[in-house]
Amino acid sequence: MISLKKVETAGEFETVIPFIVEGNRYNPFVSVSDLAAQADAGRILFEAIVFDERIIGGAAIEILNHPISGQHLNVVALGTEYGAYGYREHILSALEALAKQLGCTRLIASGRVGWIKLAKERGYETREFVVLWKDLE
Numbered sequence: 001m002i003s004l005k006k007v008e009t010a011g012e013f014e015t016v017i018p019f020i021v022e023g024n025r026y027n028p029f030v031s032v033s034d035l036a037a038q039a040d041a042g043r044i045l046f047e048a049i050v051f052d053e054r055i056i057g058g059a060a061i062e063i064l065n066h067p068i069s070g071q072h073l074n075v076v077a078l079g080t081e082y083g084a085y086g087y088r089e090h091i092l093s094a095l096e097a098l099a100k101q102l103g104c105t106r107l108i109a110s111g112r113v114g115w116i117k118l119a120k121e122r123g124y125e126t127r128e129f130v131v132l133w134k135d136l137e
Helices: 010-023 032-040 084-101 113-121
Strands: 002-006 045-051 054-066 070-080 106-109
Touching: 002 084, 010 032, 010 045, 010 054, 010 070, 032 054, 032 070, 045 084, 054 084, 070 084, 084 106, 084 113
Parallel strands: 070 106
Antiparallel strands: 002 045, 045 054, 054 070
16 A cells, blocks of 8 residues: 655655655756755655555655645655556555645646556546756856
8 A cells, every 4th residue: 555654854855865866857847956945945845655664755745825726736756666657546546635635626746758648547637748948048
């Protein structure tokens, strides 16, 4: 059974952060130092992804307050150990439960295209789009 546990100790953080770093390696917009700064400011929370009392991954999440549609849980970054691909559906269920527990009306996440099939099967809306960026000097 997959569950989420709020990261509360330095040891838990040290266990979780390598998973998040690995899972976030394709994201050109959010660095680990960005996540750390946001966590220090109280805007990012870290959750350990736990299977059979063993941490197999981690997620960086934030709560967004939208003036019309309410409070949303946004998954900023997520990563798991190699081979945890089969747990994606259970991880999504755990994130949905956490979002509801926190009073959120929506779960938002972005990721690689491998998530599309599962997302659609679970009733999520998906959009494929191009992301453009350029470092400006």
